[in-house]
Amino acid sequence: MAQNMKAARLINLLRSSRNLALLALSPFDYLSRVLNDKTDLPPLHLRRYVGPLQSFESSGAEFMSYLRLIADLQPEERVFDIGCGCGQMALHLKDYLNEKGGYVGADIHRASIKWCQKKLSSRWRNFQFAHIDVRNLAYNPRGIHHAEAYRFPYEDHSFDLILLKSVFTHMRPPEVDNYLGEIARLLKSKGRCVATFFLLNEEQAMLARDGRNSLRFEHGEGAWRYVHEHSPESAAAYDESYVMESLAQHGLALKEPIYYGRWSGRSNGLSYQDVLLLEKITQA
Numbered sequence: 001m002a003q004n005m006k007a008a009r010l011i012n013l014l015r016s017s018r019n020l021a022l023l024a025l026s027p028f029d030y031l032s033r034v035l036n037d038k039t040d041l042p043p044l045h046l047r048r049y050v051g052p053l054q055s056f057e058s059s060g061a062e063f064m065s066y067l068r069l070i071a072d073l074q075p076e077e078r079v080f081d082i083g084c085g086c087g088q089m090a091l092h093l094k095d096y097l098n099e100k101g102g103y104v105g106a107d108i109h110r111a112s113i114k115w116c117q118k119k120l121s122s123r124w125r126n127f128q129f130a131h132i133d134v135r136n137l138a139y140n141p142r143g144i145h146h147a148e149a150y151r152f153p154y155e156d157h158s159f160d161l162i163l164l165k166s167v168f169t170h171m172r173p174p175e176v177d178n179y180l181g182e183i184a185r186l187l188k189s190k191g192r193c194v195a196t197f198f199l200l201n202e203e204q205a206m207l208a209r210d211g212r213n214s215l216r217f218e219h220g221e222g223a224w225r226y227v228h229e230h231s232p233e234s235a236a237a238y239d240e241s242y243v244m245e246s247l248a249q250h251g252l253a254l255k256e257p258i259y260y261g262r263w264s265g266r267s268n269g270l271s272y273q274d275v276l277l278l279e280k281i282t283q284a
């Protein structure tokens with residue numbers, strides 16, 4: 001654990017240095033956004049925080065299609081985006097959800113949430129953002145709440161659709177388990193959840209043996225594996241059977257077969273990560 005704390009400190013130091021460099025470049029980024037009519041995008045350092053810069057816009061558009069085509073999201077529905085970052089999905093959903101619908105985004109990164117509140121909630125009143133001070137060694141090492149026991153401050157059955165895009169891939173097993181329980185609690189009876197994972201199973205293992213996985217989950221044991229020995233939260237994968245058991249324990253199930261991703265080397269992968277469409281199991 002001490003080594004993990006050291007690694008977390010190092011990662012955060014590197015991230016802070018990267019942030020400073022990106023802040024220095026932000027006037028150029030702003031100019032380029034003005035010239036390209038993209039001033040509604042978050043600043044450079046916030047976009048980089050959630051992933052590669054070149055795919056910020058395309059990844060949002062890609063998942064917007066999944067929400068509509070796979071999860072059948074309707075304009076009057078209520079969406080909860082857990083780990084929403086700097087509003088990548090909100091920027092798309094604001095043009096789709098109508099005034100009867102609504103959106104709540106929650107994240108542990110205070111600066112991203114502040115930007116979303118200032119730029120998005122002020123113009124789209126049915127879009128709300130909440131900073132949750134939950135601890136994650138890679139993203140928020142000083143957070144005061146523990147994800148394995150965190151209860152989101154919303155009533156049961158509040159949402160039609162819950163999204164976790166590239167969030168379970170940064171969490172530990174007890175944390176994933178608790179969040180799945182929260183998802184089951186927060187979903188309405190016909191609600192759906194779109195969540196991405198890196199799933200470990202036989203086909204993926206075979207592809208790994210052929211050197212086709214683009215990430216090497218070589219550390220850890222039991223239900224999960226991770227890429228970086230001293231920073232599990234940087235990229236974590238789960239045994240598919242563990243995820244299925246945890247879903248069942250919380251009254252959730254796959255609504256459709258898993259859409260496996262390209263990370264594992266599958267040539268027909270839908271997205272990069274594995275995409276799961278979940279629903280609540282209704283009692284007969």
Ligand SMILES: C[S@@+](CC[C@H](N)C(=O)[O-])C[C@H]1O[C@@H](n2cnc3c(N)ncnc32)[C@H](O)[C@@H]1O
Nearest residue numbers: 050083084085088107108109136139147165166
């Ligand atoms: C790879 S980014 C993805 C962000 C966003 N979903 C997207 O696709 O642009 C992972 C996000 O999860 C957030 N995160 C990590 N652990 C979390 C937790 N326990 N609860 C909520 N958000 C978390 C991070 O702050 C970060 O914004």
